Amino acid sequence: MKLKLISNSSSQTRNIGEKIGKVLNKGDVLGLTGNLGAGKTTMIQGIARGLGVDSKQYVRSPSFVLAHQYEGKFPVYHMDLYRLNTKEIADLDCEEYLFGEGVCIIEWIEKMHKIPAREWLHINLDFLPAENARKITIEAKGKYGKLLKSFADNI
């Protein structure tokens, strides 16, 4: 199942993210793709808000430190593979994040040669220069179809 949305501002992107965050559960895996400046971190700020991460915790880009962790309804693991190559990614021990007690959100997931979870929610962001807007495509893999449907019904 695929869902396509348009966002005209960063606050709209955050609101869409918040609605996604609200329907997530322990153990869920999300992958984000999109170019630099497409709005991935903004989207994750919204998702974190939906997961109950309060505003005192700064949801920031983990490009350099590779991972941030926030406390919401569940732990939220925010990973970013931007500066790693395939071999380095393969060497990372991320099982703890992926199969842990929280929600795992991975920026630049397309850089993973083998995505370690079979079922995940794919969010792609594209900048549309003519409209100065973002196209958000949400694609459910496996069990996430149901989750995406409940999200689509609420939007």
Added chain:
Amino acid sequence: MLILGIETSCDETSASIVKDGKTIISNIITSQDEIHAPFGGIVPELASREQLESIGWVVREALDKANIQLNKIDAIAVTYGPGLAGSLLIGVEFAKALSYALSIPLIGVNHIQAHLYANFLEDSKIKFPYIGLVISGGHTSLFYVKDFLTYSFLGQTRDDACGEAFDKGAQILKLGYPGGPVIDRISKKGNLSAIKFPRAKMKNPFDFSFSGLKTSLSRYVEKRGKITKKELPDIAASFQEAIADALVKKTILAAEYKKTNTIIVGGGVAANSRIRFKMQQEANKNNLKVYFPNQLKLCTDNAAMIAGLAYWMFKKGKTSSLTLDAKPNLSH
């Protein structure tokens, strides 16, 4: 007093011996030092697995370079956060084992506070209170610091750290990695007011945001299509100026707001020449004294700053127990 410091919060594995919080006897950093590693060469520490392999010989090297026996060390200091969980754990567990085996105190140190302390390793006469700005690939934070132990948080980045903005900016301009030094170099030939890149307005005036700037650069480059060699310095300089401007303005504002006369800058981006120049210039105008580490090795991640700050923590009785745990999210 001799303190052995250990730092493994991110990519680097570093060990250092510092005397009385000020004299660096050795400061070994894996990616920067020529070390005769058992497996040869210098290894980038991206996975904690690799750090686990290096920690032993990095500590050994720090002792050998200092020509000091392990039993002459008075305390062990270690970064316990913030950083990458797996990487921090290597340092913390290694330090705990050493502290236990040698029956000497263990001191858990905050990585961000230590970045500011790096300045005291070059000049021990800096006056408190001060405004501390930590700028690196992972951090952009402002603090009001009353003494070595008391830090009040003023603000930090809401999205990208400024070092990350440099790296991603360089990527957009196809200049390679790491982006900070190359943008710094190219900008010297450019006009810093050629292009008006945006400065983010924040609810908390001491918070930063660089993600809008990155997007704006990306749009600019897309619109232009092909960037000629001739216009590149102007773009780089204008982009760098937007970062420098935000950092300097907010830091000066913080000094004014907190009525302090001293500013300290730490972290890898503190090596940027435009930020140094602009901060100095504005500080002079406002009768403020500003400090940057002079050695690049004290700007980037290193264990000397950990061992240095630990001395003052020890003096105030701030030691840790063997239950010390890595805190990836530690703030201040």
